[in-house]
Amino acid sequence: AGDLPTTLGILCQNVGTAEAVHRAAVEGRALTHRYVTVTGDAVADPRVVLAPLGAPFSDLLAAAGGATPGLDRLIMGGPMMGFTVADPAVPVVAATNCILAATTALCPPPQPALPCIRCGACAEACPASLQPQQLYWHARGGEVDTLAALGLGDCIECGACAYVCPSHIPLIQYFRHGKAEMADARQARTIAERARERYEARQARLAREAEERRQRREQKKAQARSGGDARKAAVAAALEKRRRRRGTAESDGDDGDRS
Incomplete structure (x- = not known):
């Protein structure tokens, strides 16, 4: 409590971050793109998209087949720890790992x-x-x-x-x-x-x-x-x-x- 995993000699990273570190350290490429999971019951073709930073969420939804008429809200992150975004024009940032297009059945108000x-x-x-x-x-x-x-x-x-x-x-x-x-x-x-x-x-x-x-x-x-x-x-x-x-x-x- 109150410390970082590195205090115990441990470093935990997700796959996207590890891949970005490899590109930066081995290939010398800056972080310009991010793998983003586009999923939910309000998207036609859920998939993982390699999205450039700054791309609006609406473009990622279009790459996944577009949103269905039952779309109620967009959640940046998962259903437990994510938060609702008010506008599909919100851009992809380095911390964006998932876009959840949800209906009221999946995520009730x-x-x-x-x-x-x-x-x-x-x-x-x-x-x-x-x-x-x-x-x-x-x-x-x-x-x-x-x-x-x-x-x-x-x-x-x-x-x-x-x-x-x-x-x-x-x-x-x-x-x-x-x-x-x-x-x-x-x-x-x-x-x-x-x-x-x-x-x-x-x-x-x-x-x-x-x-x-x-x-x-x-x-x-x-x-x-x-x-x-x-x-x-x-x-x-x-x-x-x-x-x-x-x-x-x-x-x-x-x-x-x-x-």
């Missing part, structure tokens, strides 16, 4: 959500051994710290919990929103920590500069005191020399008077 009855079916279906019912309540309340403690980061968003929920609660939507709030909270903590470090560094710099100024003032005062003492000593020596000279002159004058 979601029913209105009912209150959670705490049946525990979602916990039994969770492959990550989480407690979706607890995560649901804390995700609704925006309690990001509790969500992190309960292991929301380990959720793989497989959709099994929402699929078995008898109350038709869109659990995955709550969990995705909770993960986004957790990411925002982490970013806010990082920003706050960096701001605190900058503030402490500034305070330390100001204290250091103040101490340096104090030391310079003390040094100047000491120099001034030493200079003043030297001047006093010089003045005293000059006065003493003058006094002695005056005393010598007076003694010479007395000797002349006597003679």
Whole structure:
């Protein structure tokens, strides 16, 4: 939990990614195309299409024989982890691996959500051994710290919990929103920590500069005191020399008077 498979020396890739790595590393070709599965009960001839990045979904449907009149919605991804796209003009991107053209029979519209009855079916279906019912309540309340403690980061968003929920609660939507709030909270903590470090560094710099100024003032005062003492000593020596000279002159004058 909280680490990547590479921590254990494991690297898991799907076939499409492995093939793209081979083309880039061995053949020196950039990622310009993607193998996309076009399937569902609302497409005439399901198949795997090698599609250029940027091609609209409508072109891929046309390559698979076109959509049937019963098309209800297009799902990017599988029926469990995929999400509905609003427009067939949506382009193929590097993460597009499947386009599911579904009728209402294959993917019925979601029913209105009912209150959670705490049946525990979602916990039994969770492959990550989480407690979706607890995560649901804390995700609704925006309690990001509790969500992190309960292991929301380990959720793989497989959709099994929402699929078995008898109350038709869109659990995955709550969990995705909770993960986004957790990411925002982490970013806010990082920003706050960096701001605190900058503030402490500034305070330390100001204290250091103040101490340096104090030391310079003390040094100047000491120099001034030493200079003043030297001047006093010089003045005293000059006065003493003058006094002695005056005393010598007076003694010479007395000797002349006597003679």
